[in-house]
Amino acid sequence: MEAVEQYYEEVELPSGGVFYSNIPDKLHLRPMTGYEQDILTTERLVKSGKALDMVLSNCLKEKIDLNELLVVDHAYLLFKLREISYGEIYPVKIKCPDCGKENEVEINLAEALSNVKEPDILSEPFEVELPSKGKAVCVFPRVKHIREVEKLSKTKGVEALPNFVERNTTALLSQLITELYLPYVKDELPKQEKIRRMFAKDIAYLRKFINTKGAVFKPEFSFACEFCGHEGMMDIPIQANFFFPDVE
Ligand SMILES: [Zn+2]
Structure with missing residues (x-):
């Protein structure tokens, strides 16, 4: 287990941890492994909604009660886990809200993760x-x-x-x-x-x-349609490849 120690990354929560008594203000995440991938493909766990909790708990160094996390910190940890596990580029297919054509977009998660406001x-x-x-x-x-x-x-x-x-x-x-x-x-x-x-x-x-x-964490990106030129901020969608990227 010790070898994995060096892969933990310190994560500063959007809330700064000021509202918690039993959760440290800084947490440590490590990248997902095959074991966590198995959890995410276990239909029983996915259906019960427990899969993500298990994955996040596994990858966190600190043993915390996830239910006590602020929603904003929880969402931030999930996006951070994606970034730590597969890198900051998240390719998605986005339907333009204006012309309806499908765009292939590369979202920069590091940029999205910096879009945080303190409470x-x-x-x-x-x-x-x-x-x-x-x-x-x-x-x-x-x-x-x-x-x-x-x-x-x-x-x-x-x-x-x-x-x-x-x-x-x-x-x-x-x-x-x-x-x-x-x-x-x-x-x-x-x-x-x-x-x-x-x-x-x-x-x-x-x-x-x-x-x-x-605290505010808005997982958004700036969308520009390559077909009609429509521009605007959009929520980052969580698609199937969020935790299962196609490695090219
Ligand atoms: Zn368009």
């Missing part, structure tokens, strides 16, 4: 004043919150990660809000009910607050 808020829980003069006391999204929401929806595994927060706002908010006061809703109602009755404006504000005031 503005440094302690939890934090209070957010809403546009309606209501107040929400919240924490930032962790993997365990996503898992709770996953139980209610059908999305699982890798493809769920980067855009998950966008697609399941209210279900996720009920995981993140610890206390809620709304001037337009009876205060004795259960939290779940209050969240359901929140004004859309308050929800949008809170969502934006949570998405921007914590």
